[in-house]
Amino acid sequence: MPLPVQKSARQARVSRGLRSIFRNHAPLAVLLILCLVTGVLSNRFLTQTNITNVLLQASVMAVVAMGMTFVIISGGFDLSVGSIVAMSGCAAAAVMLQFGVIAGVAAGVAVGFGVGVVNGVMVSRFRLNPFIATLATMVVGRGLVLLMTDARSISGENGLPEAFIAYGLARFLDIPLITWTPILLFIVLWWLLHRTAYGKRLFAVGGNSEAAFLAGIAVDRVRASAYVWSGTLAGVAGVMLASRLQSGQPTAGEFYELTAIAAVVLGGASLFGGEGKLANTIFGVLIMVVLSNALNLLNVNSYWQRIAIGSVIAAAAVVDQSRHRRS
Numbered sequence: 136m137p138l139p140v141q142k143s144a145r146q147a148r149v150s151r152g153l154r155s156i157f158r159n160h161a162p163l164a165v166l167l168i169l170c171l172v173t174g175v176l177s178n179r180f181l182t183q184t185n186i187t188n189v190l191l192q193a194s195v196m197a198v199v200a201m202g203m204t205f206v207i208i209s210g211g212f213d214l215s216v217g218s219i220v221a222m223s224g225c226a227a228a229a230v231m232l233q234f235g236v237i238a239g240v241a242a243g244v245a246v247g248f249g250v251g252v253v254n255g256v257m258v259s260r261f262r263l264n265p266f267i268a269t270l271a272t273m274v275v276g277r278g279l280v281l282l283m284t285d286a287r288s289i290s291g292e293n294g295l296p297e298a299f300i301a302y303g304l305a306r307f308l309d310i311p312l313i314t315w316t317p318i319l320l321f322i323v324l325w326w327l328l329h330r331t332a333y334g335k336r337l338f339a340v341g342g343n344s345e346a347a348f349l350a351g352i353a354v355d356r357v358r359a360s361a362y363v364w365s366g367t368l369a370g371v372a373g374v375m376l377a378s379r380l381q382s383g384q385p386t387a388g389e390f391y392e393l394t395a396i397a398a399v400v401l402g403g404a405s406l407f408g409g410e411g412k413l414a415n416t417i418f419g420v421l422i423m424v425v426l427s428n429a430l431n432l433l434n435v436n437s438y439w440q441r442i443a444i445g446s447v448i449a450a451a452a453v454v455d456q457s458r459h460r461r462s
Contacts, residue, residue: 180432
């Protein structure tokens with residue numbers, strides 16, 4: 136009699152293990168399949184020029200999405216990152232034209248940090264819903280940057296400093312220099328999120344804030360810090376984009392917030408908080424970028440591209456919802 140019970144328990148463990156492996160590696164599997172199919176359908180996909188283009192597009196979004204991962208793990212989300220990208224890029228361009236590259240880069244990152252602090256205070260101190268709080272900063276931020284620039288790009292009469300532009304054009308080990316920024320940031324942020332006490336507290340707050348409070352965790356402080364990380368990293372992304380575009384663009388970063396949220400969810404993070412892996416977020420970003428690139432190479436109408444990407448976002452949300460119900 137005990138044998139069937141033991142066998143059933145063993146089968147259940149194996150089944151749970153297989154589901155866990157699939158869930159953890161599904162983003163990578165989807166990315167590889169997408170690359171394989173695109174490579175078969177278009178002979179331009181695996182060319183060096185196109186791969187470089189994909190890396191350049193993914194680099195800025197990867198930095199934004201890594202910050203969004205912190206927020207979603209904490210149980211919230213940040214709709215202001217697109218506006219922060221625009222504000223930071225314009226601030227960096229304007230300041231460096233007057234005071235040099237270092238001052239400009241510092242100003243751009245500081246703008247992102249400041250908006251992140253505002254978001255964190257509104258969500259944690261004033262208990263505003265993250266949707267309302269970050270929607271407000273998104274609208275105000277976009278309005279401010281359009282007002283202060285008169286909706287015009289900032290590049291100066293002679294262009295931005297050559298050293299800053301070189302950052303967006305140069306290569307190291309045949310990889311665009313701008314791509315090394317998310318790689319280095321990933322190493323630091325992965326260690327912070329998955330190997331430190333702070334990371335454990337962030338997961339605890341997102342998973343069950345009441346239990347985290349009873350365990351002695353400063354819930355409000357940890358939750359606010361997630362928005363500070365998101366804002367700061369969006370500021371870094373804004374500076375990167377300004378270098379790549381060789382100007383500060385007040386209209387930059389549109390739809391970045393939705394793309395970043397979609398990439399994080401595609402990477403397996405839960406919109407309910409408490410779950411997420413930084414590596415899978417990067418795979419989610421690459422899925423979004425490769426999908427867009429594939430549709431362009433296949434000459435798909437731009438309107439259909441939006442429909443396809445929107446469908447992917449909806450599918451990711453449905454999968455997250457069903458997984459949450461089962462758990």
